Amino acid sequence: MSEIEIPETHPRYESLLTRHRIEAGIETGITSKQGLIAQGRGEAFDYLLGEQTIESASAAGRAAAAHLLLADHAVLSINGNVATLVPGEMVELAEATDAELEVNLFNRTDERMEAIADHLREHGATEVKGLAADGTIPGLDHERAKVDADGIGAADVVLVPLEDGDRAEALAEMGTTELVVDLNPLSRSAQTATVPIVDNVIRAVPAMTEHASELRGDPEAQQAAIEAFDPEAALAAAEEAIRSGDL
Numbered sequence: 001m002s003e004i005e006i007p008e009t010h011p012r013y014e015s016l017l018t019r020h021r022i023e024a025g026i027e028t029g030i031t032s033k034q035g036l037i038a039q040g041r042g043e044a045f046d047y048l049l050g051e052q053t054i055e056s057a058s059a060a061g062r063a064a065a066a067h068l069l070l071a072d073h074a075v076l077s078i079n080g081n082v083a084t085l086v087p088g089e090m091v092e093l094a095e096a097t098d099a100e101l102e103v104n105l106f107n108r109t110d111e112r113m114e115a116i117a118d119h120l121r122e123h124g125a126t127e128v129k130g131l132a133a134d135g136t137i138p139g140l141d142h143e144r145a146k147v148d149a150d151g152i153g154a155a156d157v158v159l160v161p162l163e164d165g166d167r168a169e170a171l172a173e174m175g176t177t178e179l180v181v182d183l184n185p186l187s188r189s190a191q192t193a194t195v196p197i198v199d200n201v202i203r204a205v206p207a208m209t210e211h212a213s214e215l216r217g218d219p220e221a222q223q224a225a226i227e228a229f230d231p232e233a234a235l236a237a238a239e240e241a242i243r244s245g246d247l
């Protein structure tokens with residue numbers, strides 16, 4: 001039995017676990033109510049993907065890990081869904097790639113910012129950015145534009161899992177190399193990303209950490225992973241997998 005009293009052999013185990021975590025995130029003030037809607041949308045795509053990491057998503061995860069390793073200053077952006085679904089996994093990915101963690105919210109309140117930063121610290125994070133909010137992403141309205149000047153504001157590579165399209169587009173405009181995890185290959189975030197990873201964040205984040213461990217210390221293999229990856233082909237492969245998915 002697991003944290004949700006459901007055997008791990010249950011065919012819908014991952015999906016039920018995800019729902020349970022989102023629910024728990026809302027109860028503790030980490031996840032916004034809109035996070036439920038976002039999760040529902042994601043789940044529908046995941047169902048059609050067969051709740052598995054397709055080959056093109058695995059290649060994307062490898063390229064993303066390589067970008068994080070080659071970055072001068074990499075930041076992993078955390079919102080309320082990510083914080084409740086994969087807190088420890090994000091801390092591990094940050095450690096494996098020497099990246100920073102920054103809380104960046106669509107529905108920003110001081111209480112949620114603090115709750116998420118505390119939650120990440122409970123999962124082993126030593127430093128969590130986002131609370132200073134002394135920088136801005138140009139071209140966005142006030143709340144959503146807030147970033148740390150020495151965090152996302154100064155990063156050359158940013159991982160933005162489950163992002164809303166506007167902010168993803170604005171970050172891309174800044175010239176930031178943007179790595180996106182989104183189950184919808186047609187979302188603006190996926191479409192504007194340097195590396196779109198069409199996969200559930202629950203699978204994609206630990207997979208990226210594994211890729212990073214393999215690629216670490218091997219700049220040639222990192223470069224090869226980036227060069228071998230074609231974002232348009234990956235998006236097309238994901239769309240094809242979803243459209244031909246069985247209901």
Ligand code: PTJ
Nearest residue numbers: 034035038042079080105106107162164182183184200201
């Ligand atoms: O915590 P906040 O305030 O920053 O708000 C976060 C949410 C996610 C609520 C906010 O950014 C939002 O409203 O996002 P959207 O516009 O609903 O977009 C979320 C995207 O993430 C959609 O394209 C979903 O398909 C996708 N998605 C949802 N759950 C997952 C996912 N992608 C990967 N893994 C998931 N588990």
